[in-house]
Amino acid sequence: MSESATLPGVLDGVRVLEIGHFVAAPFCTRLLADLGAEVVKIEPLRGDPVRQWGAQVDGKSLWWSVHGRNKQSIALDLKSEEGRRIAIDLAQKCDVVVENFRPGQLTKMGLGPDVLREGNRDLIVAHISGYGQTGPGKDRAAFGVIGEAVGGLRYLTDHPPGTSDLPPVRVGISVGDSLAGLYAALGIVSALWRRERRGSDQRYQTVDVALTESVLSLMEGMLPEFGALGRIKQPTGGAIATAAPSNAYPSKQGEFVLIAANSEPLFAALAELMDRRDLIGHERFAGNAERVANAWELDRIITRWSQSLDTQQLLDALESAGIPSSKVYTAEDIATDEQYRARGMVREVADPRFGDVLHPGIVPHFPGAPGSVRNTGPETGADGVRIVRELLGYDAGKIAQLQQSGVLK
Amino acid sequence: MSESATLPGVLDGVRVLEIGHFVAAPFCTRLLADLGAEVVKIEPLRGDPVRQWGAQVDGKSLWWSVHGRNKQSIALDLKSEEGRRIAIDLAQKCDVVVENFRPGQLTKMGLGPDVLREGNRDLIVAHISGYGQTGPGKDRAAFGVIGEAVGGLRYLTDHPPGTSDLPPVRVGISVGDSLAGLYAALGIVSALWRRERRGSDQRYQTVDVALTESVLSLMEGMLPEFGALGRIKQPTGGAIATAAPSNAYPSKQGEFVLIAANSEPLFAALAELMDRRDLIGHERFAGNAERVANAWELDRIITRWSQSLDTQQLLDALESAGIPSSKVYTAEDIATDEQYRARGMVREVADPRFGDVLHPGIVPHFPGAPGSVRNTGPETGADGVRIVRELLGYDAGKIAQLQQSGVLK
Numbered sequence: 001m002s003e004s005a006t007l008p009g010v011l012d013g014v015r016v017l018e019i020g021h022f023v024a025a026p027f028c029t030r031l032l033a034d035l036g037a038e039v040v041k042i043e044p045l046r047g048d049p050v051r052q053w054g055a056q057v058d059g060k061s062l063w064w065s066v067h068g069r070n071k072q073s074i075a076l077d078l079k080s081e082e083g084r085r086i087a088i089d090l091a092q093k094c095d096v097v098v099e100n101f102r103p104g105q106l107t108k109m110g111l112g113p114d115v116l117r118e119g120n121r122d123l124i125v126a127h128i129s130g131y132g133q134t135g136p137g138k139d140r141a142a143f144g145v146i147g148e149a150v151g152g153l154r155y156l157t158d159h160p161p162g163t164s165d166l167p168p169v170r171v172g173i174s175v176g177d178s179l180a181g182l183y184a185a186l187g188i189v190s191a192l193w194r195r196e197r198r199g200s201d202q203r204y205q206t207v208d209v210a211l212t213e214s215v216l217s218l219m220e221g222m223l224p225e226f227g228a229l230g231r232i233k234q235p236t237g238g239a240i241a242t243a244a245p246s247n248a249y250p251s252k253q254g255e256f257v258l259i260a261a262n263s264e265p266l267f268a269a270l271a272e273l274m275d276r277r278d279l280i281g282h283e284r285f286a287g288n289a290e291r292v293a294n295a296w297e298l299d300r301i302i303t304r305w306s307q308s309l310d311t312q313q314l315l316d317a318l319e320s321a322g323i324p325s326s327k328v329y330t331a332e333d334i335a336t337d338e339q340y341r342a343r344g345m346v347r348e349v350a351d352p353r354f355g356d357v358l359h360p361g362i363v364p365h366f367p368g369a370p371g372s373v374r375n376t377g378p379e380t381g382a383d384g385v386r387i388v389r390e391l392l393g394y395d396a397g398k399i400a401q402l403q404q405s406g407v408l409k
Numbered sequence: 410m411s412e413s414a415t416l417p418g419v420l421d422g423v424r425v426l427e428i429g430h431f432v433a434a435p436f437c438t439r440l441l442a443d444l445g446a447e448v449v450k451i452e453p454l455r456g457d458p459v460r461q462w463g464a465q466v467d468g469k470s471l472w473w474s475v476h477g478r479n480k481q482s483i484a485l486d487l488k489s490e491e492g493r494r495i496a497i498d499l500a501q502k503c504d505v506v507v508e509n510f511r512p513g514q515l516t517k518m519g520l521g522p523d524v525l526r527e528g529n530r531d532l533i534v535a536h537i538s539g540y541g542q543t544g545p546g547k548d549r550a551a552f553g554v555i556g557e558a559v560g561g562l563r564y565l566t567d568h569p570p571g572t573s574d575l576p577p578v579r580v581g582i583s584v585g586d587s588l589a590g591l592y593a594a595l596g597i598v599s600a601l602w603r604r605e606r607r608g609s610d611q612r613y614q615t616v617d618v619a620l621t622e623s624v625l626s627l628m629e630g631m632l633p634e635f636g637a638l639g640r641i642k643q644p645t646g647g648a649i650a651t652a653a654p655s656n657a658y659p660s661k662q663g664e665f666v667l668i669a670a671n672s673e674p675l676f677a678a679l680a681e682l683m684d685r686r687d688l689i690g691h692e693r694f695a696g697n698a699e700r701v702a703n704a705w706e707l708d709r710i711i712t713r714w715s716q717s718l719d720t721q722q723l724l725d726a727l728e729s730a731g732i733p734s735s736k737v738y739t740a741e742d743i744a745t746d747e748q749y750r751a752r753g754m755v756r757e758v759a760d761p762r763f764g765d766v767l768h769p770g771i772v773p774h775f776p777g778a779p780g781s782v783r784n785t786g787p788e789t790g791a792d793g794v795r796i797v798r799e800l801l802g803y804d805a806g807k808i809a810q811l812q813q814s815g816v817l818k
Contacts, residue, residue, distance in 0.1 A: 153582070154737045223768060242462050329558055345619075366613060
């Protein structure tokens, strides 16, 4: 391991308590942990339900190896008074608490922000929920897919109206949860910076992130264009509404290749490559606006050409002409990509359950101090005894009593 | 305006210089500016090309009202020695520089990190690019759509293999750029926190974010599952690979409604609602694993029911049964949604060009100090004269000379 890889991560010195489950809050804490924060995750005694998601080996989730990495796990019965007390005591030792229960649920459990701040007025509390902590719709049930639909993403992720009877497509990952986790992490670190610079101020120590709003925040011109012009942004399938040609085109084998030749020189290069010099300066394709207006016809022309070539021929031809292009990468393409490997963004990580496991690297990348995967996702409660001993100073007798009474795993 | 809305944002006191264009770097600085940072954007004299994107009114982009908000614009000829000098002088007055040129391009322009850090060793520099600043593939051309494809998102955003000849769908926004912008913002604020806590240390003051890697970072179990099992994650259309039923179902009018009844009690409630109590405990649907295995059949049953009802009937029935559900929101649904309005997440903002413009609110939300939209996207170079006068102390004569020679707009 190089010297820089053994440097502490940029957030070394921050301690975070996660009282979360499933995707959004744990993804937020994975980001913080990847950057070097110490993350303590409180789980129910039976473990976070997300441990059952995705492909398993011997009943252990492979996704969890990544989703839980660089964290510590303490399994507590939060319904017991003693379990609740441990959570409050832990919050006193932390800079940040992250939670993603339904709004108000934590308060009902006796773990509201006021309680968590007992004796620790510096505490930063981040809430993640479907619709936010306030407003008439705050109590509505929301899963990631609902957040994506209400945020406007599902409508736009579809073939153009009239081209298909199939439903709009789900983005292939739980992107609403991931975005909420990212925004929560940004809010948390911003609050940490401010506290460091100007001292404690409660007004800057609560963050309230909604899945719906995290998605909406990315919607580019959708809202101002609707407000000013009454224009409802429409899905464009594989294309882009504002530039052409840019789409996924099939090769002879029916594999799709991305081609983004949406500038004058790139389009000219593509026309040359297709042996269709006649398209350059043609009135229907002579500028971006014309190409967008006639994108359907243009895509048919390009498709006829792309289907005449093997995938690799097609990719090589585009590459040599300097046209932005790519295979539509699968898991296998990513795992074997030399650029990802060269940057440590695809790497083998030793996991005590599975041996070497393929992990994505740490993003954002600090080249001077890139950090490392210090541990893969821990077993439920694996660190509990050590945590109550080291952070809370419990002695062996008290720990044994807590374990016997089923409060601590 | 309430008292809390007039409080400075959480990042008040941070000054950021953007030398960027199009989407990723400007999105990063919008996030920082929304949180209260002072952002100075350097543009070419003819303006950022993104100002031409999307719907226009009188040649002015509506998207820019949001994309450029809370920023200041200075238009410079960076190819001139005097323009370059102004950029360097500005960097000396800033905490952060964000750029998204091709790797090495800024150095070729005489604005490499070493130059920008002249006299300001505290400077944090964030680079955003398609493939990252290092590695054998760093120089490949990359647009957002390429980053999404190479990150693995495009392949998964599709109907299941064999159900459609149409190409995989583009996520309806430039999500690769947005994710890179979010990760860069997280890296920047993390670096600011560390500098504040521990003082200047160059190793923690360079951030290197790639579009491809930002997307890959969200790919859940895709890499570990491929590594351990050789399993290539496949697209699932409107459904989720790990839970059922969850999909978009058509109403009588052919509008799609999201239904997420993927737990035992929710599925039982849906079966009751459909008057199909026989499905509860049925061997093909008696648990999540069985429902996932028979999701195709289950979706056909639910579709037959959903198509028998008007959209509003369907939504009301699901809501009253407590089943997570939603219309697939369009721009219009979002603009009129009372929850978004109640939280200030859809709001009218005065824009000197358009009158009131619909904007999304500020995410992440700090309820105690939510900040505000201080200005909409400025005209190209609108703040240039004031900036060189106030930040760099230039006098009127020097400013006039720079304007006459075409260095400063």
